[in-house]
Amino acid sequence: MEISSFDKLLQKFKYPLSKVSRSWLMLFGAMLLLVFFGLIALVQQIIHGHIVTGMRDHVVWGLFIINFIFFLGIGYSGAILGSVFHLTRIRWSKPLHHFTELFAVTGLIVGPIFIFLCIGRLDRIFYIFQYARIQSPITWDVIAIMTNLIFIATYLYIAHIRDFAKLRDSKVLDIPNWKRKFIKALSLGYSGKPEQIKILNQSQNILAVTILFTAILADSLLAWLFGMSLRPGWHSTLFAPEFILVALYSGVAMLILMMWIYRQQYSLNEVVTDQHFYVMGFALLILCFGFAYFTLSEYITEWYNVSETHGRWIEKFLDFHEYGLMSLLTIAFGILIPIVVLVVPKFRTPGSITVVAILVLIGLYLKRYLIIVPTLETPFVPIQDLRPEYVHYHATWVEWALTGAGFGLFVLIIMILNLFAPAIPVADLEHDDEIIVPKPFYETLK
């Protein structure tokens, strides 16, 4: 029997849908090791307290909060990108939908874990609810993160119902019985009847609009946590839009990275095409200019402010004994290299765009470090006669181990989700006219 091109596409996901491959197991094991190492560090932290971290009285936030912002940024941007792709019905973006949904959910699961790691007295965590103050941005953030996580997890599920139905009915994959039963239950009896298509679309549309609204609001709330304080580098009306732009920038970079990994792993060149890379590379370039604009605006206004505290803060970014090198790397990875590679046509290849995306992710991680630590090291009342570790923050092995565990967990969750559905929305592509090969708008203008 001849099988359709879409069944052939589905067959590419034989591993890990039917059974897991050796390479899958090895990667899974490596990530488990990372998480296990993090657990050892966590035990140390629980036994000895936060003294095993580099956080002290003045620098009370460190890598944990940096990771929290980084992963939440990834999560919110995935939610925004997924919603926009769906609502605007951009046909060429269809193969990318599940990527955005995957890293949205995973980012929103991993990010808040770092808040728990940052809290000294976890036994008092319920005080957040017991003594919640509705006028506190922290309360808003807790509500917003939980709301978004539930919404996006549900959206991920709804977006996969057609794929679950496809898998349920498919004969081309030898899926284990237990998994097939589970997938059948998840498919909700969807069989592609016109009424079912209509209702599923309505459900997905409503949730996509809601998520777009709540994700932007939640990321803004995260920014307001900083912006509503008076500290140099934080007290800025620009912070909320900057956070959203930086989140989108890191989200597009993460999307490109996932496109490249899945394309290589599952030989998806026909579905995730070079044109996808060029289009997303172009999106990356636009966001890069936005990031450059916000960065300039942020630092030049602070630099022009001649107050003593702001002066001490801005000097740290120019001093190579402090954060000069990190600032330079942030600008190089986040602005200069992306512009050079993405603007010059002969530098633009899927590979180079992916390398730029990785550099952007590193640059934006460093940017989060520069947002948090130098400000906390610059109190309004200057620190005198204190031990050096109170003045300068240095992350310890415990924090690095837990950071590694966070990244390991991020990969693990995506790998586990991949066990139950293909990372490409095969069913959606099948019901479209063709697998769309996108063209960037500047080529369609010719």
Place this chain on the structure above:
Amino acid sequence: MLKINKNIRPEFSLHLLVFIIVNIWAGQLLAQDRVFMYLNYYQSEDEQYMVCEVKYRNDEGFQQLVGVPIEFYNNSDTASNKLGEVVTGKNGKARLDFKESDIIRDEDGFAHFESTFAGNDDYRSAKKELATKRVSLAISGEVEDSVKTLTVSGKEIVNGDEIDISDTDIKVFVKRTFSDLPISEGSLDEGSYAFEFPNDLPGDSLGDLQIIARIIEHDDYGTAEVRTNETWGTPVLMSSGERPRALWSRAPLWIIISVTLAFTAAWYHYFLSLSKLFKIRKL
């Protein structure tokens, strides 16, 4: 193998034994640190107490001697009366409070105190003596033509008689939040010291000030003080303005309405979306 010389003379053995015993005793003495003891006496109208501070010295300088017992005595020609025993705290100090009825004074009005530390394996014993008289200080204020004059008077008490104090330094302070602000210092002359009180000191919301007059570490009186309140300060009104974003303030109505509306709208649409999912199975 070790060979014992059987030709050692008995007198040499005795010398050797004495030498060893003396060395052990001297070694023990050298192993003990010398203790430095300071004894101070404090008095006011309501209370009397002694503070004994003990220190020792090592390579890093003077260190507080923590957790050692100090015995306090009141001595007279005929008896030594133990007032009590106190263990030194983290600051190396032991404080003993007592009443006038607990102690005996001599015919000149002196009470003779003694603090002792018995010593232990690590520290040598120490002793300090002190003789002090009971004094009575008083503060009185007078305002004439907007000029405020504060007078401090001091008398020593000998066998129930009050005798004016002379040629004794006295300092006057005003209590502030973190420490006492010195405002005048001079000498008690025939039992009194008067000075013009400043007009510009901030007081509490009513203008109240706590004024302290103090004789500090005097040879005969130790440290003696008296406190009184005068409404001679400038009233300072703390801002009673509303602080809308304070921890204890209530959320403004517009925030409650906005947040409630936003999240209600979001959750309404979430459940609307979910409700449609349930219909899929029925179709």
